[in-house]
Amino acid sequence: MRKFLIGAILLTLGAVSPAHANLNVFTCEPEWAALSTEIGGDKVSVYSATTGGQDPHQVQARPGLIARARNADIAVCTGAELEIGWLPQILTQTSNQKIRPGAPGSFEASSFINLLEVPTRLDRAEGDIHAAGNPHIQTSPNNILAVAKPLADRFAQLDPANAQVYASRLADFTMRWQAALAKWQAQAAPLKGVPIAVEHLSWIYMENWLGLKRIVALEPKPGVPPSSGYLAQVVDTLQKTPAKMVIRAAYEDDRPSLFISDKVHIPAVTLPFTVGGTDGAKTLFNLYDDTINRLLAAAKG
């Protein structure tokens, strides 16, 4: 048995040592994978734990994720408890010192944003609440910009040899992003004040960015699937205070929003939510292009 074990270990070491890149980046969500690539270029190799079609709350600590986290130099995640259901388990099983909480390789994007919707009552009876506030910061492009700088700084801290590259790529990204922000602001002008209904409370940062007015959420409490009784209440609310559309993220169950769409005759809009969420949102820039296009199309109709 012992001989077998030692043999197997040696075999593994020889056969599967990963190719060396400057910086191994493990990202929890696709938007941070896209941002890491924007900042790091070919100096980083990026792995995203989730895809655009996945609910970042509900991910399993799969063996594949543990293996990737084992070799990471930095973990770039949203934080604010978004990944509480799976990331701690991965960190415990990998025992990778570089990315444990508090280490320089542990990057929490939400710590650079003033979080909104901080719950006033911390109680599981309130559903899936996040004590630090709403973690879905990537729904506003302003937040991407606020995270880009600290991320570039962190890359430079971990990989000083390429600090110059990260700084110049950040400068380039910032310029392009600010131009895009101005463009989006102009495009989205007709959306100001448009009333909406949402499935999950995922959109507060986008609502503020575009001036959308949320009338109602289809979940009675965060993370609690709506019952038919609750949906009837929502229909009632929307008949009194009409909304222009009902919004859901690409990963969410479409049935509640289709039901509402059918009952109160407003369009059900699927938004990409993150990079890769829809076919039109393949890059970080396209994410917001596609989001605005879909909202504009629904607001017109």
Added chain:
Amino acid sequence: MYRTSPAAKVLVWALATASVCFGETPARAAPDDGLAAIRDAISNLRQEYEAKIKDLEDRLQKAEAEAEAAKSSAATAAAAAEDAQKSAVAAQAAPAAPEPQAARPPTSINTFNPGIAAVLNGFYVAASRDPTAARIPGFALGDEAHGPARGFSLGESEINLTANIDPYFLGWLNLSFGNDNSVSVEEAYIQTTSLGEGLTLRAGRFFSGIAYLNERHAHDWSFSDASLPYRAFLNNQYGDDGIQARWLAPSNIFLEFGAEWLRGDSFPSGGAANQGKGTATAFVHAGDDINDSSSWLAGLSYLHARSDQRDSGGDLFSGTDDLGIASLVYKWAPGGNPTVQNLILSGEYFFGRESGSFNAIPLGYNRSGWYAQGVYQFMPRWSFGLRYAQLGAGGVGAALAGSALDDLGRTPRAESALLEFDTSEFGRLRLQYSHDDSDIKPLDELLFQYTVIYGPHPAHRY
């Protein structure tokens, strides 16, 4: 933020006075009505400046109040958000944008309390025979190798306490409260957190890392009870005192090696043979994603247990147990989203040999067993599952005929089905039906179970 208002006032007054002084030279030459006009002008200027200063002060105070409110109150956060976002955009142009600081938590005596979680479990069981008296002919069973008793009962309730001890260790204590009000230390171990290179060491009492389900606590199992092989070979679940080493290979597929050295005081070992170091195990786990929707985990485990007068239901066994376990788990969730639909298929094959003396009669016989199960979540919150399990015991000869090891010519097997409703990820209601055909008379059981978790319970393993 520094307070500019008094300084600004002084500055503005200085400027105003200066402008008045400069303006006075021509004013002296002017007639009296001109002087009055200048006085008026100065007075207007003064009012204007004061209004502006007041306005600046107000705006500053408002901004400060809003910044405070944004941090502390969710109610006003939305209102402040637009401003905050605008200032964030503006701040990009300015160097060194201030990072928001987390509010400092108050210092208190319980700041460093460990994470405490409770698991509660309750049963109602209707059964055709007493499940706690169930036997499996051909197998000498441990004392816990049966399901919950008939009627209402409290299943195992657990309290977990866990925290990092220092930069090098974490601690985990799991107290289990039995239905008979007995408290037992189910797990109590320390584990290294900072060895790096994928190496983790553990010492204390813990569930062995062999097989797939063994390491998982009962509340994390897909079915309400342990399957036949776990009951027969491991007394439901093998835990003991000892040390464990695990090493995670630096490969892109998950590859983990582990070995344990344990006291040997729990079934299938007994009597703490070999001066209390009677059991050794080794295991390897491998797994990966197949695509976005599916993933797998496979394992091979080996356990070598020595027993010195192991007592199972009055039967004494001394000798060795060799047990090999092959495990395979496959999970599917469309697009990687398990919330709406998901499927978990798993199966394990146990094969082993027990040799030594059983009630002083020489013994050497092979046993095997396997189970296969599938649990399918067909809509949010609802799942159903099926499980089949079977055991095979080799013949033990005439000397042991009529003993617990006599299989009576039977092949023990059991079928189970379940229906489950999850109130959330922390609450679960389950209905399970089992038909157990191990003994001469079958055992039909209907189990109603609730399981809840509250407190900071760590996420479960894959």
